[in-house]
Amino acid sequence: MSGAISISMSLSDWWVLLQNFMIFSIVAVGGPLVLLPEMRRFLVVDHGWLTDDQVSASVVIAQASPGPNLLFIALFGWNVGLNAGGVWLALFGAVVCMVGSLLPSCALIYATAHWVHRNSHRSFVKAFKQGMSPVVVSLLICSGWTLATAGTSLLHDWPLWLVSIITTALVLWSRLHMFWLLAAGGLLGATGLLSFG
Numbered sequence: 001m002s003g004a005i006s007i008s009m010s011l012s013d014w015w016v017l018l019q020n021f022m023i024f025s026i027v028a029v030g031g032p033l034v035l036l037p038e039m040r041r042f043l044v045v046d047h048g049w050l051t052d053d054q055v056s057a058s059v060v061i062a063q064a065s066p067g068p069n070l071l072f073i074a075l076f077g078w079n080v081g082l083n084a085g086g087v088w089l090a091l092f093g094a095v096v097c098m099v100g101s102l103l104p105s106c107a108l109i110y111a112t113a114h115w116v117h118r119n120s121h122r123s124f125v126k127a128f129k130q131g132m133s134p135v136v137v138s139l140l141i142c143s144g145w146t147l148a149t150a151g152t153s154l155l156h157d158w159p160l161w162l163v164s165i166i167t168t169a170l171v172l173w174s175r176l177h178m179f180w181l182l183a184a185g186g187l188l189g190a191t192g193l194l195s196f197g
Contacts (some may be wrong), residue, residue, distance in 0.1 A: 007049055009084040014096055017049075017080065021073065021100030026108065032070045032101060033059075034139030037146040043076060054079045056147055064182060073101045163188065 020042055024035050032039075036059065043050040050058075058079060062072035074094040081093030119125050148164055163185065170176050 004054070004079075005048075005051055005083050007080075007083045009049075009080070009089070013047075013049075014092075016047075017077070017093070018096050018100045021097050022104045025101045025104040028101075028105065032073055033143050034136060036143035039073075039076065040146055043080070049080045049083060050076065054083075059147060064186070070098075070101060073097045159193075 024032065024039060028035050036055075040052070040055050044052055044055060055076070058075035059072045062075055063069075065071060074097060077093035077095070077097030078090045079093070080097075081088075081090035084093070116125060148161075167181050167185070170181060171178065
């Protein structure tokens, strides 16, 4: 991936990575993508283990690939490992991030799903679900903003912003399948008509 850097990771650094992805897992209401701004801050700003380009590329590749929505977390770990020294560390990094991301949330869901199902008729359960909706939507908007503004300038990269606005409008007000929008974006990027920098 572009924008690779060289870093040094000690055993305690790997432990910090695992711990933070475990914390992200517990608070990722609405899925892991809502915590993208916090993950970016942790990986890029606080520790310098990834670059903004690596974060953006990881999310784009994972979202364009078939499979679960959280594949970008494995790519974060993969890129941290690559930056730290090679393919074996990349595999280790992917496993660390995925275990950290899956273990706590799966344990929490397993422990609470039956109780929530039994009590779904209660007003406090309904109120909790309704109250979480705007929080999840706001976090998703923040994640989109993080991806849109990473390494871009409004004046210099106006074609990217224009495509973003047109895509948003098409998603909101047309019945055009999102596959066609992804294909058009990929084609624009592959031909060089739309690129960063």
